[in-house]
Amino acid sequence: NLLTKFLQPTSGSILFNGVDITSEKSAQTARRGIVRSFQISAVFPHMTVLENVRAALQRNLGTSFHFWKSESTLFPLHERAHQLLADVDLQDFANEMTVNLPYGRKRALELATTLALEPELMLLDEPTQGMGHEDVDRVTQLIKKVSAGRTILMVEHNMNVVSKIADRITVLQRGAIIADGPYAEVSKNPLVIEAYMGTVTTELQGAH
Template sequence: MSAEFILETQGLTKEFKGFVAVSDVDLKVQRGHIHALIGPNGAGKTTFFNLLTKFLNPTSGRIVYNDIDITAEQPAQTARRGIVRSFQISAVFPHMTVLENVRAALQRSLGTSFHFWKAEKTLFPLHERARQLLAEVDLESFADTMTVELPYGRKRALELATTLALEPELMLLDEPTQGMGHEDVDRVTQLIKKVSAGRTILMVEHNMNVVSSIANRITVLQRGAIIADGPYAEVSKNPLVIEAYMGTTDTALQGAHA
């Protein structure tokens, strides 16, 4: 694999008692790109993410990251390499402030994540970096707000900040705009584009307007297999893709759920 690609899967397959959830997937993610993984419900997108992050072991195939075969690694090893996943469900601490949430993520770099007895002042050096990360996702004015009081879209922005705190080289975003109103979708879409600078993003996303506006490349899964791969303009006209989305025309595809 050339340095051009940060991640490659080769023949990646996952079977569950005879059911093939991911079937012989060859995927290449170009370094520095936003790469979208789309497909109808049940297409195998979440299973594929679970294989990348080692929540599942593949039945066959390989996962290569930065030219290293990581197929047999433990989840923690893979995370330390800089592959960080953000989940569909907002994963923040509701009864901590926005700043404290980011600071907690930054503690990992100090090796004090579980040192609950340490004085809080030992964490003060992290505040400046935490505030930088909040600025990156447009949350600096919410630093002292209790997270439970944040609107849903802002919570997802906070989750982006805590993901960035782990210094990912490859961010896996699992349906980042799910459940959002139009205004929040637009805001989070722009944030994803903003934080992608200097990073690579692989995202599962159901909103085709999001995908068409920020993804450099799109891979379409159906029944666990790739049926199309390329830029949006090309993929959205592919007859197999249009058919997979119940569809009729590419306008139906734009509003489809993945």
Template sequence: MNHHANPILEVRGLTKEFKGFTAVSGVDLTVQRGTIHALIGPNGAGKTTCFNLLTKFLEPSAGSIVYNGRDITRESPAHIARRGIIRSFQISAVFPHLTVLENVRVGLQRKLGTAMHFWKSQSTLAPLNGRAMELLDEVGLADFAHTETVSLPYGRKRALEIATTLAMDPELMLLDEPTQGMGHEDVDRVTQLIKKVGAGRTILMVEHNMNVVSSIADRITVLQRGAILAEGPYEEVSRNPAVIEAYMGSADTELAGAH
């Protein structure tokens, strides 16, 4: 497949300098439509800063971000979200005392632009319940619909975050360390979930767990000290001597079949 067939996101020369420190340095990144693309690298490699630049939580010092052929480098975070670039933590399950269903409904309301109308009557919101249940079904949470979110197990909370992200109808979904802090069983479940919701969507994810990356990512970009060290399919990247060396000195990740 020609990797330049259908890019949804093209980042060129992306750079971010903080007082005398370059966090992201001249990053070129192309994300193909309909793929799962993983951003990996040792701690402090600039992965989160990259996400912050793509969603305009930070202004780049240099470089351009082109989404669906349109330059969005100067757009506001709200604009970028409206274009369909949605980052999971932006809409995490922030309402612990709402039920799981109600949390997803809030995501659907945001999509409709009625986010702050919490006082709306139940009858106005009822039409959203059907769609909310479909989304819960998609992430395996239908049985938890009426559970208060605060009492969900951790792994299920991450699944709920994915459901509320899906409620925003993302065209490009940014997942920030989706399996962080999870036990084996949850990691496996969430990995399968990402693979499932990734079908027909585009996902860019920052992820530490190499088992996750090797099993679901179509393409991997390795960052080190804010610059791209390697890019390609897992098989190729994991055999790259520079990548192996970068990871050898790093306790948080091992490349060869970690965890």
């Protein structure tokens, strides 16, 4: 992969549960319980919603390539798949073809497939990007819901989303940290206000 060759860290280190994972490959970090979700929705469009989650469960069990097994052997996964769909409010869409889902529902499905891998740490890259107001609210609530018992590290520019679900916020400007802490504190930081609003005379609230 050309990106991993050119984007090697030049300094610093990344620790996860006390282990230095700075130089580990994606597959290695995934086995540690770290799962990533990107801006582009990564689901199988021509499979049903249930089949998408079941495929993720198979991957977690290491049986993804057992093509010789009959479909009946997958039935034990159905109950867990339905539980995951209920967790992200997709229980009524289980038999719907994924391609027919609106964008916000597809992102919810991606959350379900990510949860199927039982991650300890979820990395989300602008999960509400490109959504309408209704979908943003729905996905924001889902992220808060599935954060129970795990850590979520999220890149997000929508201040409404950040203010509703983030426990701790780190603000970067030109690659440097300018503020770190709870939203109530960070949102009043003059450096943060100026970085987002272009002036320190305006209060930071709900702006992209």
